[in-house]
Amino acid sequence: MTNTEIPTLDGKGLIPAYVARPEGTPRGAIIVQQEIFGVDAGIRRKADSWAAKGYLAVAPDSFWRQKPGIELSPYVEEEMAQALDHMAAHDFDLGIRDLEAVIHWIRREEGVPKVGLVGFCMGGKIAYMVAARTDIDASVGYYGVMIDQMLNEKHAIARPLMLHIPTADHFVDAAAQKAIHEGLDDHPRVTLWDYEGLDHGFAAEIGARRDEAGAQLADKRTADFFAEHVG
Template identity: 60%
Template sequence: MAMMDVRTLEGDGSFKAYVAEPEGAARGAVIVIQEIFGVNEGIRGKCDRWAALGYLAIAPDLFWRIEPGVELDPDVGEQMQQALGLMGRFDQDQGIKDIEATIRAARHALPDGGKVGCVGFCLGGRLAFMTATRTDIDASVGYYAVMLDPLLHEKHAIARPLMLHIAGADHFVPPEQQKAVHDALDDHPKVVLHDYPGQDHGFAAEMGSRRSPAAAELADRRTEEFLAEHID
């Protein structure tokens, strides 16, 4: 398993990130932002898939300050509870700084002018939105992002393309929250929203009981086309 060290923005430490490299010259870089389950097999699989498409793919261990290297399975009840506990302890503002540090590391690894995008899932979807509003990333994609409504006041800061995939039957994101996202972002010139009626949270997971293949393949195809347009 290929890993890299990423220096913090403050320069006072470093953290691990899983890295998957393409066969030839990279088309760009994709930061894969974890769910609440850590950089587990599913997230590493996402990286491997992006590398197969020609991108440098990096998944930073964002829980490194509270439980470095943790890998959890959402289909195991005890591990799901552990993951929810980690999310409650996680400093998301600090997490964005670590994502920004990863963006810098990715740009350093690319030829001059190489662009960097991010793709996040669940908590990572929320962080992808925050990355779009708080960093200079070139493009961002969030899948079934949680708790976006308290962040929507930051929409004025979205300066580069953002795509959000919304699970219509998401048991973590009720209809009123989904409506708030649409009301705030439908007319934003940099934002594209896609709805997946009847789909629950986690429908694009690489593995496990949450995956819904047809919806996952549609969302992933849209993401591939979006990033090809904006970071190639």
């Protein structure tokens, strides 16, 4: 488990990333896309878990252009406000280009041809964007925010995408969930799973947001999905 820096596409910057390596040759690679709280202990734990399953796991720092290395808590009001400010200031289009750089680095420098991405909260939105805008092999989003506002990009989704949707998500209301289902239920590349009565953050590794049964079910579906499409 190491920290590394990945060159941006234009070669003018370096993206900090936490990298967890499996024993032996990776079966594939998984990019672990952070929530708004940074590459924190929970995200690093998720990366370590993918490495234990035989994948090269890479967790890039999405906010490195603003303030690298942040680790904030959803349970501290001031830190939650900081995290929301970072998301508001984040250039999502540029962030996708950074993820393209990570994908290229994994394939070219690490020699792992198949790459998946799993993202949470803000990262769930990014999982959708990556599926529509890059050549990643498969993507999974947990409780992605604002996907209902990006359904005009659904025609570009050419690789498998899975979205986990908790029905009591206080950041993604019933109207947004309805729009996501109406927009994506019949998409041949998209799989949607609802989690009745669960809230945003139900699969967090650390803290009171986690719902153990829901997290285990969603994580098993994710693991099976990546086993099929990534390796």
